[in-house]
Amino acid sequence: MINRFIQCITVLAALVLMILNPLETEAADRLQDIGDKLVIVIDPGHGGNNRGTLENNHEEKFMTMTTARAMYDELTKYDGVEVYLTRTEDVSMTLEERAEFAVGVDADFMFSIHYNASENHELFGSEVWVSSVSPYNGYGMQFGYEFLTEAKEMGLLVRGVKTRLGDKGDYYGIIRESVERGLPALIIEHCHVDNERDTGYCDSDSDLKNFGIADATAVARYFGLSSSELGVDYSGHSLTEASATSLNSLTKNDDTEPDFCEIAPETGDDGRPVIRDGVLAVNVTAADYDSLLMYYSYSLNGGATFSAREIWPGCDALTGAYRDTFQLELEIPAGVKPEIIFRAYNPYDLYTDSNLLTVPEMAVEEPENGSLSSREHQDGTIPAAGGTVLSPSGETVPEETKERPGTTTFRPAVSEQAEEEQEVSFLSFLKLCLVFVLLLFIVFFISQYLSYRKRRNRRRQRRKELGDSRNQPR
Ligand SMILES: [Zn+2]
Incomplete structure (x- = not known):
């Protein structure tokens, strides 16, 4: 009886776990494969004559260097990663040179660091520009999601993971030149330096370094890195669902x-x-x-x-x-x-x-x-x-x-997300039902067991009484 009870509970528990499992695995694995060692190139945008955004007493080429160095320092604290900067001085570098450098060190990914401004100073928020070419689009989507989730937690408006096309394919040269060489690359536009909604995130050195740490953390999550120095382990971290074969609609x-x-x-x-x-x-x-x-x-x-x-x-x-x-x-x-x-x-x-x-x-x-x-x-x-x-x-x-x-x-555009949520709520409903059924079974088996014990005791009692009466001298 007890064995049967345990068997049934085990089967039911397994069933519940099977139903629950998709809930935990709704996120996906990384689309990008990497070799034995991971090589990351950080590209501080602009430099030399190319000063970048010059709004609000900011000079982008210096801002990107501060963030990139902080990103470098943070990322080197992780195990099993080799990190390079495309430039460490205030020098001009073409986009081709940056891509060539990254390819030369056998990079797995190049992250180009930037700060934004808009013509009429109206825009605010964070965005990530990625390639429109598959599978790089999917890689960018998965990384972008990681970074922008952090930006959102910081309180920034998330402007999305985006693509832009030009005459030669991807509009942004650093992405195009890299992807043409088989190297995944993307641009992180951290925030808008000319809008008061964002200035609080980028007007001091420590702000710029904070972004560098956020960038490194997003890289660590994307590649599932761990750091004994920082006491973190992202090896089990799963990423957002993305396609490696077609343009992800959210980036269109x-x-x-x-x-x-x-x-x-x-x-x-x-x-x-x-x-x-x-x-x-x-x-x-x-x-x-x-x-x-x-x-x-x-x-x-x-x-x-x-x-x-x-x-x-x-x-x-x-x-x-x-x-x-x-x-x-x-x-x-x-x-x-x-x-x-x-x-x-x-x-x-x-x-x-x-x-x-x-x-x-x-x-x-x-x-x-x-x-x-x-x-x-x-x-x-x-x-x-x-x-x-x-x-x-x-x-x-x-x-x-x-x-x-x-x-x-x-x-x-992306109704998959909505469908996914619906699916999740349906699963939650199923889960509730199963838990309820499981409880019913437990109650049923316990009552069965109790009545079995009662019957057995009664039988023993009767046998005992019988025995006793037999032993009684006649
Ligand atoms: Zn820039």
């Missing part, structure tokens, strides 16, 4: 504007838009079917000027997710008759403008206490007209209040 360059962007005001009981306490709630619906939406800005004066860019709600360049519907509360200055245009940007900084929204009759409710910025009634309750969702200043509020009935999170 989107050269078309977002598909649509529409706005409509939240209306009162009479069907007219309401500006309450100086705030107009606007419902936004937008989509980019090729990639995702990353930033938004808005104009209150019919497009003459736009606000600074804000992060698109729910935007995640690592999964391709973003919200296709949300409500935005716009603060309308007193006496202004707003002519609102909303602008939706994709990760490649192409944008689409919404319809023009005017509020014809100023359906303004008088503020109860005269305070324009107050979003709350005097009794402390949130106004009924939609609640505080996401203010133009980007302050976030609990997720559940953002959700409006009937809205969905739009996941374009």
Whole structure:
């Protein structure tokens, strides 16, 4: 009886483990094979006459050197890795020379270190540029995911793992020259030195060194390295799923504007838009079917000027997710008759403008206490007209209040991610069912065992009684 019980439990446990296993292995192995020894080349971007970005009192060629040296120092703490720098001095080097150098030392990967700036100083965030050629695209995707996950944890906006094409194939020379020589290479654009959202990450030497450590850690995770000096072991670390044979859709360059962007005001009981306490709630619906939406800005004066860019709600360049519907509360200055245009940007900084929204009759409710910025009634309750969702200043509020009935999170391009998540939740459901069944079985077997014992005891008792009566003298 006990043996049968143990057998059944073992079988059930094995079944549960079999079902649970895919959950732990949803991430993938590294696509790239390496030989007996690992050789990494770090390329501090620019140098000499090529000074790189010169914004905000920064000089990129020096920033990249500080980060690259820190990356070198950190990476050499790992076991079984040989590390080189393409340059250690402030010298000019062509992209071909850098690729040749890396090939010359038999490198497995070259990481080119850069800092970014944008023409109108509007952009912020981190991105990784990779080759569009397979399998290098897949290698870049897997590494990029590792680095950008760290950037995200640091608080930076993740702009994604990206590709860009030019006349000769990959647009960026360092990637093209390397891949033509059979060497995987990519560019890490750590952050934007000319946007105040990012300057806190790159305006001191220790900031630049922090990035170097993050880069080295991403390399260690990618290659599954361990370091007795640092006391870390990434040998069991699994990577994101990627294809080695075709362009990974999340890295695909989107050269078309977002598909649509529409706005409509939240209306009162009479069907007219309401500006309450100086705030107009606007419902936004937008989509980019090729990639995702990353930033938004808005104009209150019919497009003459736009606000600074804000992060698109729910935007995640690592999964391709973003919200296709949300409500935005716009603060309308007193006496202004707003002519609102909303602008939706994709990760490649192409944008689409919404319809023009005017509020014809100023359906303004008088503020109860005269305070324009107050979003709350005097009794402390949130106004009924939609609640505080996401203010133009980007302050976030609990997720559940953002959700409006009937809205969905739009996941374009890569639906695999969504499917995977669905699969995972289905597996979680199965897992629950199995645990429940297992519990039922345990209860059943225990009750069976107990009743067996009871019966056996009763039988013994009866036998004993019989024996006793036999032994009794007649
Ligand atoms: Zn650069």
